[in-house]
Amino acid sequence: MRFSLKTMLVGAIVLTLIASNLFTSWHLFQAQQLVRVQQMEIDALRRELRSLDTSDRKNVHVIAMETNQDMVWKWRIFIPPGKKFNLKSMVGTISDRSFPEGAMVTPIEPGEGVLTCSVTRNAGGDWDQDVRYVSGAHVATSTLKVFDSSMAWYGKQGSSTTSGSITTSMGQQSFSGEHRIELLRFRRWIQDQPNVKFAPTESTDGILFWLEPVERSPFPDG
CATH class of the missing domain: 1.20.5 (Single alpha-helices involved in coiled-coils or other helix-helix interfaces)
Known part of the structure; x- marks a missing residue:
């Protein structure tokens, strides 16, 4: 028992x-x-x-944001610590692949921020190219006058389309940060007959925005 x-x-x-x-x-x-x-x-x-997952702190992260405005583009961007970029932009003759010299430059500091780029008419009716980057308390802005001749192609039926960019239809994009990051390549398309358009391989009128890494000096500061 x-x-x-x-x-x-x-x-x-x-x-x-x-x-x-x-x-x-x-x-x-x-x-x-x-x-x-x-x-x-x-x-x-x-x-x-349209927020970013920045758990990976070594890479550059980009996501496009809605603007609901014509000719206004916006991206949320994360630049990892220790890396610096310039936002470069050009309105004028744009190739289908390469990047032009003499572009407008706006510095982009490490951290997360919102980049807004636009090519619009100002209150006086003239075209302006505007760039605004806000990261916390840091605000960087650039404005450049655009000649009417550089935008004469825009608004004509069948004359333009976005041929390459990081768009709102895409999710977050990540990059090593060692090379240029193309945000928008908006080029004139040619319409040689009704309802038929093609993108020329040669340079043509357009708008280009891209991030370019800033090369570090091999010599120490001072």
């Missing part, structure tokens, strides 16, 4: 441990499922708000 009670006691303890383990495992599973659902909700909210 004593042995039987001892066996029952040990059995009860074992069953209790098994039940406790199953209960803990079930709670852990429920918690993991909740975390998974919450992460999916966070990811969906991040996509909706």
Whole structure:
């Protein structure tokens, strides 16, 4: 009888441990499922708000944002610590692949910020190329007058389209930061017959915005 009670006691303890383990495992599973659902909700909210996942602090991250304005483009950008870029822009003769010299330059500091670029008419009716970068308390702006002749192609039916860019239809894009990052290449397309357009391989009128890494000096400061 004593042995039987001892066996029952040990059995009860074992069953209790098994039940406790199953209960803990079930709670852990429920918690993991909740975390998974919450992460999916966070990811969906991040996509909706066009926010960046900057858990990878070594690469450059870019996501396009809605502007609901014609000829205005916006991107949220993360530049990793230790890296510096210039936003370069050009309105004029743009090739289908290369990057022109003599572009307008706006410095982009490390950290996360919002870059807004536009080519619009000002209150006086003249064309302006504007760049604005806001990162915390840091604000960098650049404005350059654009000649009417450089924008004569814009607005004509079948005359233009975006031939290359990081658009709002794309999610977050990540780059090593060692090379240029093309944000927008908006070029004139040629329409030689009704409803037929083609992109010329030679240089043509257009707009180009890109990030260019700033080369570090091989010599120490001072």
